[in-house]
Amino acid sequence: MLNRLGNQTLVFKNKPRVVGSYSVVGPKEGKGNFGKFFHKVLEDDLFGEKSYEAAESKMLKLAITEAISDARINKDEVDALFAGDLMNQIISSSFAAKTLGVPYFGLFGACSTMAESLIMGACHVDGGFARYVACATGSHFSSAEKQFRYPLELGTQRPPSSQWTVTGMGCTILGNTNTGICVESATIGKVVDWGVSDVNNMGAAMCPAATDTLKAHFYDTGKTPDDYDLILTGDLGKLGSEILLDLMEYNGFKIGNNYSDCGQMMYNNTQKTFMGGSGCGCGASILNSYVYSRMRKGELKNVLFVATGALMSTTSSQQGNSIPSIAHAVSFSLGGKERNV
Amino acid sequence: MNENERNLRYNAYVESKMPKTKPWPSLFHAFWVGGLICCVGELIKDLCLYIFPYMSTQEASNWALIALIIIAAFLTAIGIFDRIGAYAGAGTIVPITGFSNSIASPALEFKREGLVFGLMAKMFIIAGPVIVTGVVASVIVGLVYLFI
Numbered sequence: 215m216l217n218r219l220g221n222q223t224l225v226f227k228n229k230p231r232v233v234g235s236y237s238v239v240g241p242k243e244g245k246g247n248f249g250k251f252f253h254k255v256l257e258d259d260l261f262g263e264k265s266y267e268a269a270e271s272k273m274l275k276l277a278i279t280e281a282i283s284d285a286r287i288n289k290d291e292v293d294a295l296f297a298g299d300l301m302n303q304i305i306s307s308s309f310a311a312k313t314l315g316v317p318y319f320g321l322f323g324a325c326s327t328m329a330e331s332l333i334m335g336a337c338h339v340d341g342g343f344a345r346y347v348a349c350a351t352g353s354h355f356s357s358a359e360k361q362f363r364y365p366l367e368l369g370t371q372r373p374p375s376s377q378w379t380v381t382g383m384g385c386t387i388l389g390n391t392n393t394g395i396c397v398e399s400a401t402i403g404k405v406v407d408w409g410v411s412d413v414n415n416m417g418a419a420m421c422p423a424a425t426d427t428l429k430a431h432f433y434d435t436g437k438t439p440d441d442y443d444l445i446l447t448g449d450l451g452k453l454g455s456e457i458l459l460d461l462m463e464y465n466g467f468k469i470g471n472n473y474s475d476c477g478q479m480m481y482n483n484t485q486k487t488f489m490g491g492s493g494c495g496c497g498a499s500i501l502n503s504y505v506y507s508r509m510r511k512g513e514l515k516n517v518l519f520v521a522t523g524a525l526m527s528t529t530s531s532q533q534g535n536s537i538p539s540i541a542h543a544v545s546f547s548l549g550g551k552e553r554n555v
Numbered sequence: 556m557n558e559n560e561r562n563l564r565y566n567a568y569v570e571s572k573m574p575k576t577k578p579w580p581s582l583f584h585a586f587w588v589g590g591l592i593c594c595v596g597e598l599i600k601d602l603c604l605y606i607f608p609y610m611s612t613q614e615a616s617n618w619a620l621i622a623l624i625i626i627a628a629f630l631t632a633i634g635i636f637d638r639i640g641a642y643a644g645a646g647t648i649v650p651i652t653g654f655s656n657s658i659a660s661p662a663l664e665f666k667r668e669g670l671v672f673g674l675m676a677k678m679f680i681i682a683g684p685v686i687v688t689g690v691v692a693s694v695i696v697g698l699v700y701l702f703i
Contacts, residue, residue, distance in 0.1 A: 369640015
């Protein structure tokens with residue numbers, strides 16, 4: 215029998231659970247709205263390395279090793295690592311995996327990588343292919359600027375619709391234990407492109423993908439937005455969040471106060487980030503700190519995490535293509551049903 | 556509704572929701588910072604003429620440009636120029652300070668990829684189009700000048 219609902223949703227019958235998590239962010243994120251929730255805030259975003267790329271990799275490695283200690287397990291018990299980032303050829307993840315010595319899958323889902331890695335990890339644990347898996351991702355402002363935009367010291371003005379790439383990493387360890395937050399189901403997104411080609415307005419480009427995945431999730435599971443205490447998108451930003459709510463309402467789903475966006479919430483108004491945060495690390499760092507800690511306290515019971523990713527490169531944009539996007543949804547619940555033994 | 560129509564409608568809707576740059580504050584910032592930079596240039600020129608009375612005005616202007624380029628490159632190196640640029644926009648880009656910054660900032664950014672393929676190769680990624688346009692334009696103007 216297939217463990218699926220509808221066209222796009224996977225159901226995890228053996229309830230893989232979150233056994234450990236860790237988040238590490240840069241100084242600017244530390245001064246933002248979630249500073250006190252992150253496990254570690256760096257004083258210098260170069261993190262003692264010679265380049266920002268090396269710093270990004272070191273931060274990701276730190277997040278993975280500390281999440282493993284948080285789960286109180288041995289590194290050898292981690293049967294697979296699922297990680298990805300924004301750098302070309304996902305170097306940050308692969309270089310972190312090189313020194314960890316754990317079986318590794320490199321993923322690319324742009325900013326949707328946190329959800330993508332959680333889905334892949336949950337499948338492995340649920341199917342009995344792994345005792346524990348590590349699902350990690352992150353991004354670094356300075357390395358992303360260098361790859362996608364302009365040199366850091368160039369004196370340009372950012373357009374008011376732009377977002378700020380988050381320097382932050384997050385890692386979740388999933389395992390087959392009996393208590394804690396469980397991954398109940400997940401909806402795999404399709405690549406959606408509604409013709410937005412402005413790379414300074416990624417939120418608007420990713421909204422149709424988020425809407426598509428949310429719609430599929432609600433159709434497949436029969437749930438409604440009100441069944442969740444929190445519906446959290448990854449990095450749509452202020453403008454993107456407004457557009458998403460409009461699109462969902464247009465499609466007949468009214469989402470109320472239980473909706474939030476990590477990008478919109480990450481920074482405070484004095485930090486000049488315009489539409490808020492973006493990048494893999496945006497959703498990853500908030501999910502692995504604030505969201506899990508509130509779930510563990512019992513303040514949130516059902517959370518739907520929808521990470522969205524813009525799947526373009528500088529080459530595709532310069533050649534005049536619009537921005538294809540993807541969104542994956544992961545449904546977490548506290549307690550949940552008993553495991554099938 | 557077909558796909559094209561949907562995309563057009565969505566893009567029009569996004570456009571209507573997009574935050575716009577406020578023109579008047581931006582113009583004011585650019586005006587006073589750009590004006591100040593020009594005044595500093597004039598001041599350096601006048602100082603040159605005052606200290607070296609036999610210097611020609613043309614030569615004094617050249618020294619003023621060189622001084623502005625060095626000041627802008629120095630401010631780029633210590634990480635201040637990008638903040639001034641974010642505030643003033645065209646006010647710092649249009650004078651020669653913007654040109655200096657556009658060469659110094661990629662040089663700083665790519666020096667980690669090595670001297671030849673990093674610093675030297677990437678130095679002109681932003682200023683390059685300006686130089687190409689300038690050279691092509693001067694050739695065209697030269698040809699026109701030749702035949703008139």
